[in-house]
Amino acid sequence: MIHYTCDRCKRNIDTTCQTRYVVKIEVQTAHEDCSPDFDDDVDHLSELHQVLEGLTDDEIDDAQSDTCLSGDYDLCPECHKQYLKNPLGRDALLPLGFSNN
Template identity: 50%
Template sequence: MIHYSCDRCKCEINPDEELRYSVQVEIKAVFDTPAGIVDDADTDHLLELHEILERLGDDESDAIGEDVYQRRRYDLCSGCFRQYQKNPLGRESSLSFGFSDN
């Protein structure tokens, strides 16, 4: 039997007894083309992004790649899911509950 644990509180999730929530987060850096400069150029846009990535990729491709694109998946127990749902961006006002200092 596969055991899951919550990525937030580290408790074990027993799928027979409670729901397990899978949260997928995709973060992309968006290079917006200023309006009016490029009309017809999805390809140019891609090329531009490609060039930027190549330039950045020379020395620290891994570190910088994370700034451009990240994909994460978390398992959450139902309690943590409810907390996450209330505050998916981890805004300051909600830090008083849930997070501890260690």
């Protein structure tokens, strides 16, 4: 039998009497559609090749990790309700109190 645990509160989810919810989150870098002005005298493929040849494996991994992140998370019914109320966790941010100097 497969055992599930809520990724938010760490309680066991008994799928025989509880509903298990799965939250799928995917974060990607937003790319704006713009048409760059290309100079016909420049070999862009050659420039790209030179840039890629200069990157190390660690730099390539860092670039990929910045562009996309995804994950699946199990939630129990109680945490599911809380997640739907505040999916971005905005209430967790406390406002800073600055003086009126």
